[in-house]
Amino acid sequence: MTQLDGTLSELAKLRSGSEPIVSLYLDTRWSDEHQRERVRLFVQEKIRKTLGHYADGTPGKEGLERTLRKIQDFVSGLTGQVYEKEKSGLALFACESSGLWRTLFFARPFRPELCTDGFPHLTQLARLADDFEPAIVVAPSQAGADIFHVSLGDLALESHLRGFVPRQEEDQFNSGSGRPGQHYYERQSKDERHQEAFVQKNRKAAVQEVQAVFDHNPGCHLVLVGPSETVAAFERELPERLREQVIARIPRPRQWDNGDGVRADGVVAGAAEAVADHEKQKEQQVIDAVVGQSLRGGLAVMGPDDVVEALNQGRVHKLVLEEDFTLTGWRCDNCDAIGANAETQEVCPYCRGDLKVLQHLGEAMVTRALAEGAEVEIVAHANKLHSYRSVGAFLRQTAQTGLRGASQPWPSAPGASQS
Structure with missing residues (x-):
């Protein structure tokens, strides 16, 4: 339990409409003007590339432009040392249409990142909470x-x-x-x-x-x-x-x-x-435990397909994810389910809704786990976990019925129609 638990849970439940949520992470350890200028240019270039992906007239683009402009002004003040001079890391989440503007400063730096998505990217924040436990x-x-x-x-x-x-x-x-x-x-x-x-x-x-x-x-x-x-x-x-x-x-x-x-x-x-x-010791123990329980048919599953199914059904107790997880997937506009096979899936298997490609499936899994009150363990690269495509999960129960080995004939997900 850390002081970030409530913040992570709150942010994980946020979803955007046509205007995406912007997630920004920065390393603000600067000792001279050159380092501050590199940060300012990084944000400026990322904003330019982000807006380049949205054609004129795209729903939500105008709001996104205003959000990004506000972020750029904020970073200019930050690099100008107007505020928070003593901190080493910034995590910022913003979306004008949702009224979201959340800045979090820490004594530890982040890997520079600026991205837009239908949900906030929380992996770096979850890693901070996990690696620097009180x-x-x-x-x-x-x-x-x-x-x-x-x-x-x-x-x-x-x-x-x-x-x-x-x-x-x-x-x-x-x-x-x-x-x-x-x-x-x-x-x-x-x-x-x-x-x-x-x-x-x-x-x-x-x-x-x-x-x-x-x-x-x-x-x-x-x-x-x-x-x-x-x-x-x-x-x-x-x-x-x-x-x-x-x-x-x-x-x-x-x-x-x-x-x-x-x-x-x-x-x-x-x-x-x-x-x-x-x-480090705990990470290895967690990896050994999740793989072992899965192989014994216990309360654990391995691999993206089984993990996202368990996440969609709210059965995950702890998500175990490698820091270098890079797979893509899909997300349903209707029921908010996520999946791991964007290439082969045409409609949502839960509600037959339309799908959007997820460029960052790992971020979606982290956000879903945190929103459901599950723990998240971000681990360094490990061959044993990597053999299962870098992800596993401990479960609250083996199936939605709560009976070991039982499963429903039709899948279900949060928001999906059960009729």
């Missing part, structure tokens, strides 16, 4: 802990909890005592017990603070930072539900101690690396 970074110490909440590659919260820790007395060996060293060692032992009591109190207070942050941001990963003994002692105090969320234990980065600005960068970088390593 994490709570905790650096425990004897005095308490430094606690950071990192979300979508940006520092969202910073808290420094400090308690009292008494200094141990520097007693000297008493050579004149009848029992040499007895007073020194007894005092030392007492001081250590006294100090440990305060350390334990501070540790418990830090654990309570971490619990509060986690409960306010459920589902976060936990990254523990510091010496192994300190981290282990802190982790033992965590309740089981939080220990299960620990994905990494790392030494304290050197750059954390070089000033506030670098410190924040170090925290974000450390969290990003830990989450990225965890994500």
